[in-house]
Structure formats: C-alpha cells, structure tokens
Amino acid sequence: MSHTLAHEGSANPDKAVRGRGAAIVVYMLFLGSVLAVVTAPVGVLIAHLKRRGAEPWVQSHLQFQIRTFWLGMLGGGLFVATWHLLGLVGAPAVAPWALGYVYFTACLIWMVARCGVGISRLTSNQPVTHPRSLAFGGARVTLADG
Numbered sequence: 839m840s841h842t843l844a845h846e847g848s849a850n851p852d853k854a855v856r857g858r859g860a861a862i863v864v865y866m867l868f869l870g871s872v873l874a875v876v877t878a879p880v881g882v883l884i885a886h887l888k889r890r891g892a893e894p895w896v897q898s899h900l901q902f903q904i905r906t907f908w909l910g911m912l913g914g915g916l917f918v919a920t921w922h923l924l925g926l927v928g929a930p931a932v933a934p935w936a937l938g939y940v941y942f943t944a945c946l947i948w949m950v951a952r953c954g955v956g957i958s959r960l961t962s963n964q965p966v967t968h969p970r971s972l973a974f975g976g977a978r979v980t981l982a983d984g
Contacts, residue, residue, distance in 0.1 A: 857892020861899040865953050882907035898965035902975050906952050917941050
C-alpha cells in the first residue's frame with residue numbers, strides 16, 4: 839500500500855486525519871490489555887467500527903490491529919488445545935506450565951512489538967506496509983540505534 843502526503847514525516851503530524859485518533863486509542867487499549875485483558879476486545883471492536891470511515895493509510899493501521907487481535911486469539915486457542923493435549927497424554931505437570939510461560943512471554947513480546955511498530959508509523963503519518971503480515975507489518979525491527 840503506498841500513499842503520498844505533503845506532510846509525511848513532518849514534525850507536526852496532521853491530527854485531523856479521519857480514523858487516526860481511533861487508531862491511537864486502539865494501540866493504547868491493546869497495550870493496556872497487558873494489565874487488563876478486557877481492553878483488547880474493546881480495541882478490536884473500535885478498529886472494526888472505524889475502519890471503513892478512515893483514510894486509506896489509517897485503514898492499514900486498523901487492519902493491522904484487527905489482525906493482531908485475531909491472530910492472538912487463534913494462537914491462544916491453539917495453546918489451550920495443546921495444553922489440554924499434554925494433560926491427556928500424561929505429560930509431566932511441569933511441561934504444560936513451562937510451555938505456557940514460554941508461549942505467553944513470546945506472545946506478549948510479539949503484541950507489544952506490533953503495537954510499537956504501529957505507533958511509530960502512525961505518529962509519522964505512514965501506513966503499515968503489510969497489515970496482513972504475521973510479524974511486524976513489513977517493518978524492519980532491530981535492537982540497534984540508527
């Protein structure tokens with residue numbers, strides 16, 4: 839998805855862009871779900887409701903947020919099924935708990951990183967290049983400066 843904005847990358851992003859405020863709120867609700875899980879479903883509901891009326895480049899953020907939520911739900915469902923399967927096959931009790939710890943930590947990192955990439959692009963008035971991606975929307979994520 840490409841777009842051209844006269845003010846792209848400016849220090850004072852246009853805050854009047856249709857849907858931009860909703861996208862910011864959804865990112866904050868997703869990050870808030872780390873402490874209160876109920877905020878994520880509220881966020882995805884807002885993203886679904888605001889997507890059609892938003893500017894095309896903001897729609898990419900809302901699509902990215904919707905995808906983040908539903909991929910997280912799918913992953914959670916697969917995890918619960920795996921946890922129960924480990925119990926049914928008689929795996930040692932530590933196995934599902936260790937799996938849960940590692941899986942939960944990985945999912946938390948994935949979700950926070952997706953929100954970080956999205957917020958960075960949104961505040962720069964840039965779309966999410968690949969909003970349907972499984973990773974970070976086409977952004978190159980590094981831990982180095984520059």
